[in-house]
Amino acid sequence: DDYDLITVEDDEYAEDLFEIVTFSKDYHETDAFRYTPNSDGTAIITEYVGSSAYVTVPAEIDGYKITKMGTNTFEKHKDTLKELIISDGIEYVDGCEGCVKLYKVTLPESVKIIDSFRNCTALESITLPFIGSSRTAKGTASGVFGYIFGYFQNSTYNTQYNKKDT
Numbered sequence: 535d536d537y538d539l540i541t542v543e544d545d546e547y548a549e550d551l552f553e554i555v556t557f558s559k560d561y562h563e564t565d566a567f568r569y570t571p572n573s574d575g576t577a578i579i580t581e582y583v584g585s586s587a588y589v590t591v592p593a594e595i596d597g598y599k600i601t602k603m604g605t606n607t608f609e610k611h612k613d614t615l616k617e618l619i620i621s622d623g624i625e626y627v628d629g630c631e632g633c634v635k636l637y638k639v640t641l642p643e644s645v646k647i648i649d650s651f652r653n654c655t656a657l658e659s660i661t662l663p664f665i666g667s668s669r670t671a672k673g674t675a676s677g678v679f680g681y682i683f684g685y686f687q688n689s690t691y692n693t694q695y696n697k698k699d700t
Contacts, residue, residue: 564595571598578602579629581609587616587635593623602626603650608633620645630654 561570562577566584571577577598579591593600600623607629608615615633622642630636630650637656641648643663651657 562596567591567595569595569598569600570604575599576601578604579607580604582607582611582615587611587614589615589617590619591621591624593621600624603629605629 561568561580563569563583566582567579568581568583569577569579575598577595577600579600579602582589591600591603600621603620603624603626605628609629612632612634615630615636617638618630618636619640620627620642622644624642625644625646626649627641627645627647628649632653634654635656636654638659639651639657640661641663
């Protein structure tokens with residue numbers, strides 16, 4: 535059997551509390567990424583195995599829709615990763631903490647959660663697909679830059695955050 539099955543016994547409300555997704559025991563690998571496919575046709579990038587300092591994380595690999603970059607995606611490349619482009623479709627971005635040479639990041643419209651970029655001391659530019667207090671506040675008077683980075687008043691209405699400008 536290729537899948538681990540998590541069961542909750544003797545709880546009639548278990549189905550209401552948990553989303554059941556089975557995860558493959560085996561990872562798959564391309565020339566650039568190691569990933570774990572899920573039973574629902576999605577996959578999680580678990581490791582970058584390529585050698586380039588300029589990386590684009592694809593929206594799909596081998597027919598699997600990539601929805602998440604895992605915690606240790608760039609663990610072995612903290613000293614070499616310089617530029618990162620995340621493709622549209624990826625919702626959860628992680629795995630870049632401590633990438634000390636990472637200076638430029640481009641995030642897609644699909645991103646919902648960012649748990650990354652701590653201790654990325656060279657980071658100068660993050661390009662965002664939206665600004666404001668919500669995804670729909672693009673360039674409006676109510677669009678206060680801060681949906682991802684917290685609340686900034688008197689910000690300029692563009693979609694690029696530059697560390698040197700703050």
